[in-house]
Amino acid sequence: MINKLMGKISDMKAPVVVGLDPKLGFVPDFIKQASFDKYGETLKGASEAIWQFNKGIIDEIKDVVPAVKPQVAMYEQFGLPGMEAYQRTVDYCHENGLIVIGDVKRGDIGSTSEAYAVGHLGKVQIGSSSVSAFNEDFATVNPYLGTDGIKPFVDVCKAEKKGIFILVKTSNPSSGEFQDRLIDGKPLYEHVADKVNEWGADAMGDNYSYVGAVVGATYPEMGAQLRKLMPKALILVPGYGAQGGTADDLAGFFNSDGLGAIVNSSRGIIAAYKKEEYAAKFSEKDYAKASYQAAVDMVEDIRRVL
Amino acid sequence: MINKLMGKISDMKAPVVVGLDPKLGFVPDFIKQASFDKYGETLKGASEAIWQFNKGIIDEIKDVVPAVKPQVAMYEQFGLPGMEAYQRTVDYCHENGLIVIGDVKRGDIGSTSEAYAVGHLGKVQIGSSSVSAFNEDFATVNPYLGTDGIKPFVDVCKAEKKGIFILVKTSNPSSGEFQDRLIDGKPLYEHVADKVNEWGADAMGDNYSYVGAVVGATYPEMGAQLRKLMPKALILVPGYGAQGGTADDLAGFFNSDGLGAIVNSSRGIIAAYKKEEYAAKFSEKDYAKASYQAAVDMVEDIRRVL
Secondary structure (H helix, E strand, O other), X not given: OHHHHHHHHHHHOOOEEEOOOOOHHHOOHHHHHHHHHHHOOOHHHHHHHHHHHHHHHHHHHOOOOOEEOOEOHHHHOOHHHHHHHHHHHHHHHHHOOOEEEEEEEEOOOHHHHHHHHHHHOOEEEEXXXXXXXXOOOEEEEOOOOOHHHHHHHHHHHHHHOOEEEEEEEOOOHHXXXXXXXXXXXXXXXXXXXXXXXXXXXXXXXXXXXXXXXXXXXXXXXXXXXXXXXXXXXXXXXXXXXXXOEXXXXXXHHOOOOOOOEEEEEOHHHHOHHHOHHHHOXXXXXXXXXXXXXXXXXXXXXXXXXX | OHHHHHXXXXXXXXXXXXXXXXXXXXXXXXXXXXXXXXXOOOHHHHHHHHHHHHHHHHHHHOOOOOEEOOEOHHHHOOHHHHHHHHHHHHHHHHHOOOEEEEEEEEOOOHHHHHHHHHHHOOEEEEOOEEEEOOOOOEEEEOOOOOHHHHHHHHHHHHHHOOEEEEEEEOOOHHHHHHHOOEEOOEEHHHHHHHHHHHHHOOOEXXXXXXXXXXXXXXXHHHHHHHHHHOOOOOEEEOOEOOOOEOHHHOHHHOOOOOOOEEEEEOHHHHOHHHOHXXXXXXXXXXXXXXXXXXXXXXXXXXXXXX
């Protein structure tokens, strides 16, 4: 899957992933109203609304970006119907040729991480049958528990040819509280980066490992440093756009071949129709066309710095 | 909810929580067979089996322990039907007066943590309605992203009078890889403990904070140290029993009043019927009665060291 992702990024010249993080506030009123009329202001009503919203966007963006990254929290907040909308989104993205990065940030002790790994990336054994559950292509994973919390994910990735992105340096303002603290003269995030190399060493695709890293666009200098420290890790870069990262911040996240990073934007794409620059051209009804235009514009913006 | 939990622990003299982590391998054949006959070797068949398994155990243990801790990964591995079994388990525990600690280990950037917090502990806003989703009483939370990933959970806890347990020092063998590393002369887990105090300071119940901590029974000396460092935090202690922690390891986790910690056992209780000491007395059909006996024995074992 890492080879497939790198291939799509190269072919499309688009190291970009669209974050499908459908807050209800982003969903146009006409979609919400239709769903509430049918199911009421219920978990089911909200979940149908975010699914319809996603579907519109997926139909428009599928040919301009290689991948999407649904943030599972935005679905989980709507309970079981929300998780159903998550599953439908994952499946529909696959039907439309998009690679799916499940932004689930799971991580636990070994036996528990194994359950997360099979549930999201692998197959669970039921009697004599092996069955896929959520079936994303990649998942994000939290490193706080160390190697035995990561190893089961790597094992499943090797068996299924899928991948993970380990949280190394996150995009949020307080990420430095623990991640930046110095241990033996270097920040914790660099120690995590060393482990990313170790965990990914025997899980290699052609040029990049099945084990990638998350590094926020909001910390460009650390990104450039981490790019050098993890030569084989694809870096998933959140924080572009709404969180404040700009294309100029991104150059250091890439290798000299223009590869090595995939930049996420969520709000900036899926809620583009609410931004002044797109609102003038696209009505609420055309929210998905605004998302298409924002995705095209983002790809161009990033190509500029490669 | 922290006051309710502390009250139940005192009244029952049982600082014990049963981990409802139903691996399919723990479920007796007669339950699996009945479920597979009905639904096949499918996600639905597995999920029905773990739900029936849980139900039997909940019916037996509800009067001897104050709380349960379902590990969501064990349900999530079975996809949507698994999450339905999780929800049924949470709801059935509530109907039977048990406090529910959702072992979800979520944690993300601020806006995303907010979605997790409302989905698991609070109410999500849908149009003009506020709706509960998973509705656990407590949740476990990963601290790697720092304050802005934790704050939304604390805010929801204050609004809903619920609680969280922050991962401080986990029970697994490799937990030391990052958690034990020295920063300014003290281990990372102590820096996290300082933050637990800070995050919990203005979210106090009568004697303990809404913000507790996870510290593994497998690290008794660190547990004793952390007990002193976080005087207002209830400590959730995994690792007793199957992971190797013994009652003698636990004394230091408690305050002098015999409170301050709640000890989890999963396999040791829910799969007791497979252990030699119970197998002689309880057949597979009586698996839940074996769980009852194992819970009673565990409570007595822990009372011994208080």
